[in-house]
Amino acid sequence: MRRGELTDAAWLVIEPLLPRPGTSRARWRDHRQVINGILWKLRTGAPWRDLLERFGPWKTCHERLRRWTGDGTWEKILASVIVHDDGQPVEWVISVDSSVVRVHQHAAGGRKKGGSAGSSPAALTGEAIGRSRGGWSTKIHLAADGRGRPLSILITPGQAGDNPMLFPLLEAIAVPTGKPGWPRRKPDLLIADKGYAHDSTRVRLRRRGIKHVIPERSDQTARRASKGSRGGRPPSFDRDAYRQRNVVERAFNRLKQWRDLATRYAKRASIYQASLTIAAIMIWLR
Template identity: 55%
Template sequence: MSGVVRRHELSDAEWAVLSGLLPSSGVAGRPRSDDRVVLNGIVWKLRTGSAWRDVPQRYGSWQTLYTRFRRWALDGTFSRMLKAIQAQKDAAGDIDWLVSVDSTIVRAHQHATGGKRGPSTGTKRGDHALGRSRGGLSTKVHLACDGRGRPLGIVLTGGNANDCTRFEHVMDAIRVPRTGPGRPRTRPDHVIADKGYSSRKIRAYLRRRGIAHTIPERADQSANRHRRGSYGGRPPGFNRITYRHRNVVERCFGRLKQWRGLATRYDKTRESYQATVTIASLFLWI
């Protein structure tokens, strides 16, 4: 694709990184639409939060864009691209393994609330990471990011899910492959989280894995421990200076929500919205 790079389109540097990660067609016959044009159309749609039918004609048929987006979402192409970039960054020593964990609520637009049957999900709203919370139907994005505010692990649930019940799922989602031989890296050096993750189960999980952590104790837990006296045990260790770095995950959410198609959920299925979050995360890495 030549000419002036328009708003929301891939720069030459971004395309140079992504072009080598896209799958080949692998099918004989008529050549498929240019990958850069299609990816520009997908990015434009997700950046603006527009409907597929409203994507400018310069990116080609909106049916082609949607079909390619849906195919790559279902076959894991976007996830593999993200993992490949993370592996390259880790090999270059460009990942800060001071990991922060938190979640954010995303309101579901009325177009997203009629989730249809997908190839791997049912028809219930919960199967598509939709749940009813105080603000109505919503999705909760649980996230672990590195010390520079780039997503390492992502889990989607309904908006009514409790943060601490998904902590281990988020930690399990951290799998940074090696560029050479060896198992993916799954263990951070240190984990920071807010009071919503203060529980004995989470602290025991982190100790079992040998992961240092900084999680403040809730007021009710502290009061209960004092009430039990010597039987209440020692207070958990807490480093205020380390805890100041927790706002990196808030800044990460702020950057992700600059994508309007992520800040408000328009996708009916879990796979499509997961792909939206993955694409936005991919651009934070590159």
């Protein structure tokens, strides 16, 4: 085992979740070797054709990544490793935020409008590539637990807003409880910045019984003050609880240590989404 590769403990967790080899007479390359090749590619950001020989043919690693992206294997593994963590349960003080990554010229040829086969549901238009101030970009939307571990990740074009993705992020959280019934989705407390400070958002959160800490924007404060007593009371804000929002920033730092994620090289939104999921799996397995 070398730096950045699967440890024996991590392999014991994910091996039962991987598809079994087919009945073809052709030799089925070892899953662990292939996954280590995928991890090396994501960690270094190198082109697929530069994959080291010890990981086998690059086409095998890429095809395995593409196949398991299509059948939901990566999502199944992430759901399992969230349960099989290091013994400390999920901390349900959830922080949400977004971060924009540049799209490399090798990926910028992806379609900007209209759906595509195999794209992530979070890719609202084309391959989740949009133009923002820095050029072609993709925005990563992340929900992290109280220890900065990813619970759900979605992607949109870079110019997309944060607030419309809040409830899709929350709905994407599904942590098995180990008991009969639905997985848990509702946090004890939701922490978000001013990008999510919309009146309609606060109303929906209250209807769902979700406690939240979201600061009020200056324009909202001024508008309420201009109405006098008709403007109502300001929304409650727990300054001490809001300090915990830094965990989602630390989660982004962990994700962007993977060079293939800090800059988007994947043309397909589904592949980039799967790469983020793999990085999240490795964070939970540490």
